[in-house]
Amino acid sequence: MDELARRSFVAAVLGAVFFGGPAVAQNTTAGGVTRVALKGYDPVSYFTDGVPQQGSAEFTFAFDDTTYWFKSAEHRTTFAADPEHYAPQFDGFCAVLLSRGRKVEADPEAWTINNGKLYVFSGKRGVLSFNERPIDIAQRAGENLKQLR
Known part of the structure; x- marks a missing residue:
């Protein structure tokens, strides 16, 4: 939209x-x-x-x-x-998997708030991966979401 x-x-x-x-x-x-x-x-x-x-x-x-x-x-x-402010980034899809080109519903119990934004993941390991490289993962996930819509 x-x-x-x-x-x-x-x-x-x-x-x-x-x-x-x-x-x-x-x-x-x-x-x-x-x-x-x-x-x-x-x-x-x-x-x-x-x-x-x-x-x-x-x-x-x-x-x-x-x-x-x-x-x-x-x-x-x-x-x-x-x-x-409140909506999860990437429409609530897993940020890590989206950065890898896969659009997967997130587990609402696997999450983090980074720089005032809510990110959700398909599992708890996604939180750890994201926290290691938040800028890189968020940038790639954003690019991939545009293509996967």
Whole structure:
């Protein structure tokens, strides 16, 4: 989604959230199935609680072609105010495997916050690998994500 369209979408959803409209827009993959990032874990909880907390389908928000679940309306509002800060990098796919050209869903329990950004991995070993070369891995993962979309 281009930057202008994404910002317009975020503004529309914020308006709906704050003025009584539908809670959230849904998104779908090519197969018609909604993709929920982080296996339903609340991305804000990584920052506020220091541990991942399971979200609820009751509190959702769509951003960057991905739906996020939250444990509370407060966390959803926090995310909606600054999704670039709270959303996991690379749409919640494993940063290490993405740097190697593979798009794999991450384990929400394998994570780190580096330079104020949330990164998730397919397993705990990914955290160790990432921490050894965060700039290199993040740069390659970003390049590969563009190609794999």
